[in-house]
Amino acid sequence: MTDYKKIDCHLHSEFSYDSEEKIENILKTAAERGLYAVALTDHCEMNAPEDSRGEPKVLEGLQKLRSLREPYSGGLIVLCGAEVGQATQNYAAANHFIETAKLDFILGSIHNTKAEEDFYFIDFSKRDPLPLYTAYLGEMLELIEWGRFDSLAHLTYPLRYITEKYGIAIDHSALYPQYDAILSLLAEKELALEVNTSSVKNGGGLCPDFTFIKRFFDLGGRRITFGSDSHQAQYIGTGIDNAREAALAAGFKNAVIYKNRSPIEVAL
Ligand SMILES: [Zn+2]
Ligand SMILES: [Zn+2]
Numbered sequence: 001m002t003d004y005k006k007i008d009c010h011l012h013s014e015f016s017y018d019s020e021e022k023i024e025n026i027l028k029t030a031a032e033r034g035l036y037a038v039a040l041t042d043h044c045e046m047n048a049p050e051d052s053r054g055e056p057k058v059l060e061g062l063q064k065l066r067s068l069r070e071p072y073s074g075g076l077i078v079l080c081g082a083e084v085g086q087a088t089q090n091y092a093a094a095n096h097f098i099e100t101a102k103l104d105f106i107l108g109s110i111h112n113t114k115a116e117e118d119f120y121f122i123d124f125s126k127r128d129p130l131p132l133y134t135a136y137l138g139e140m141l142e143l144i145e146w147g148r149f150d151s152l153a154h155l156t157y158p159l160r161y162i163t164e165k166y167g168i169a170i171d172h173s174a175l176y177p178q179y180d181a182i183l184s185l186l187a188e189k190e191l192a193l194e195v196n197t198s199s200v201k202n203g204g205g206l207c208p209d210f211t212f213i214k215r216f217f218d219l220g221g222r223r224i225t226f227g228s229d230s231h232q233a234q235y236i237g238t239g240i241d242n243a244r245e246a247a248l249a250a251g252f253k254n255a256v257i258y259k260n261r262s263p264i265e266v267a268l
Helices: 023-032 057-068 092-102 131-148 173-187 210-218 240-250
Strands: 007-011 036-044 077-085 105-109 192-196 224-227 254-259 262-267
Touching: 007 023, 007 192, 007 254, 023 036, 023 057, 036 057, 036 254, 036 262, 057 077, 077 092, 077 254, 092 262, 105 254, 131 173, 173 192, 173 210, 192 210, 192 240, 210 240, 224 240
Parallel strands: 007 036, 007 224, 036 077, 077 105, 192 224, 224 254
Antiparallel strands: 254 262
8 A cells, every 4th residue: 555545547458459468457456556546548549540440449448447347446446548549640530439438538649650650660770860759749739739638648758769778868958849839738728747657667767757747837737647558467556656756846736537537636
């Protein structure tokens, strides 16, 4: 048990193409670790062809989650979410999914920009990362202009690969106007910024790091969500303590969870 209400609102199960984890294990582990709230957020990749976008699987997973969560209702808040990827590349599909799925929570993310494959696959020993990163931030801004999600997932996602995998440092100073545009619009629309802790298990930092969490607060952002982005139950909650400390240091008094797409404050 923790001495505060620990939340983990970014979790993948076998209903994502890149996870084999059973929902049973996710709920059991979250309860054993004394978490206050979790959200299942399986992948729905809007840029993919209809038959491989993942929507039916996401809905099937959520149906299963609803059938399994009852025994936990006294001690663990279990929320039905989805990670909607690349809505910018198929707004019609994203709008349709959001209108038909009964979700508590939606993470908005970009894993690949319009002209490129997932950053996961790009060989940065052969490519200049800066133009790709700039295009990525441009598409993040478009995603927020659309705005039909609750929390912006892993703002600095490409750094998982550019910096953590290839060891290439990016000079962010030239990108600050883009970051400010993103964080200001997010704050203005009262959307949340996710602090993603997926790299913590490998000795890495928060995504985005403290600089951006603080900048978001300074630009008026007051909604923040935490997620481990676990694809295996063993990592549930990993790094969330670090996210909480960073949020507190940046000035946040609360994190938020979402139920029926409405934010609920959780004291830090
Ligand atoms: Zn993601
Ligand atoms: Zn994810």
